[in-house]
Amino acid sequence: MNDLDQRIIDLIIDITEEPEIGDYRDDDLFEEEVLDSLGAIELLVSIKEEFGVSIAPTELERSEMNTVNKIIARVQERL
Secondary structure, three states, rough: OOOOHHHHHHHHHHHHHOOOHHHHOOOOOOOOOOOHHHHHHHHHHHHHHHHOOOOOOOOHHHOOOOOOOHHHHHHHHHH
């Protein structure tokens, strides 16, 4: 895991309060009820503040950002 991955995982942990989230990088965060729509918005704001990457909530389908690995990929695409 590289530094960028860990920084994104740390943001997700801060929002979800699930310290083991990095161990389940392909689990659907919404289906597992770890993240809801409000948490997703909070995460997008945190990503913008931390990385300067702006992702509008309407820009992606939920299925495009529903796992830790997909969130990491979306941020990497925009850096």
